[in-house]
Amino acid sequence: MSAGRQLMRYDVGMSLRDRKRARVRQSLVDAATELFERDGYERTTVADIAAAADIGTRTFFSYFASKEELLFPESDRRVQATVDAIAARDPEDTPVEVLIRALYLTGVDSDDLTDRLAALRLRLIREVPAVRGRALQIQLDAQQQIAAHLAEAFPEQLDRVRAGALVGAFVGAVTGAVQVAMEDLPAHHDPKEMRAAVEEATGVALRPWMTTRPH
Numbered sequence: 001m002s003a004g005r006q007l008m009r010y011d012v013g014m015s016l017r018d019r020k021r022a023r024v025r026q027s028l029v030d031a032a033t034e035l036f037e038r039d040g041y042e043r044t045t046v047a048d049i050a051a052a053a054d055i056g057t058r059t060f061f062s063y064f065a066s067k068e069e070l071l072f073p074e075s076d077r078r079v080q081a082t083v084d085a086i087a088a089r090d091p092e093d094t095p096v097e098v099l100i101r102a103l104y105l106t107g108v109d110s111d112d113l114t115d116r117l118a119a120l121r122l123r124l125i126r127e128v129p130a131v132r133g134r135a136l137q138i139q140l141d142a143q144q145q146i147a148a149h150l151a152e153a154f155p156e157q158l159d160r161v162r163a164g165a166l167v168g169a170f171v172g173a174v175t176g177a178v179q180v181a182m183e184d185l186p187a188h189h190d191p192k193e194m195r196a197a198v199e200e201a202t203g204v205a206l207r208p209w210m211t212t213r214p215h
Contacts, residue, residue, distance in 0.1 A: 025063050025073070027053040032070040033117050041067075041128050068134040071121045079142045081106045086149045095154050095163075096206045099146075099170045103202060122179060139175070143167045169206060177201030 014022065031052035035044040046067055050060040064070050085102035093101075124131040143164065151163035158166065177198045 021063075024053065024055060024059075028055075028060065028063055029070055029073050029117065032067065033120060036120060036124070041124055041131070068131055071117070071124060071131060072134070072138055073117075075138050075142065078106050079145055082146050083149050086146075086153045089153060095150055095158060095166060098150075098153075099167070100199070100203060100206070103170075103174065103199060118178065139171060143171055166206075170202065173202040173204075173206065174198060 028049060032049045035048055035052060044067065046060055047057045049067060049070070050057045082099065082102040085105065086098055089098050125135045147160065147163040147167040150167060151158050151160045
């Protein structure tokens, strides 16, 4: 995805200052993607990425804490989108339905799980211990945060342990589906095809958690 297309999704309602920050942020992600692919992750420095994005190295750190963070630019937004979906649930919704709806809505707004960066991220998670460690930490933090909100929203159906198990199944299903789909689909795959595969696999994995709607 180009920076322009990505930014169009977030421009509505943003101030001029926030739009500028979003453009710089996306420029850093785009530059890092190019450099990681061309020169390799280990050989690419923060200074290299900042220079490619035409900003200073000090400025880089006002956007990302490290070069590992550049590989996960949407992680916080995806967690917040899931938390928002839980808060906006309908009275008849089940926990599984809320999680699947959040997956669908974030997929509509972002190609973060299916684009060029996603393929690069999966490869680097396999190859680079620092990236793998950061990915695990992000995943664990996200699961804990989402599970806490889910248990609070559905106290009659879930305690914190069951909520943690459900969210773990959800995140594991998404992660596993993305990994396999990325390997099976051609390099220039249709993101819609990828999203459909992920949503289908997630639904299958969460089927044991499905419950009858309350009357």
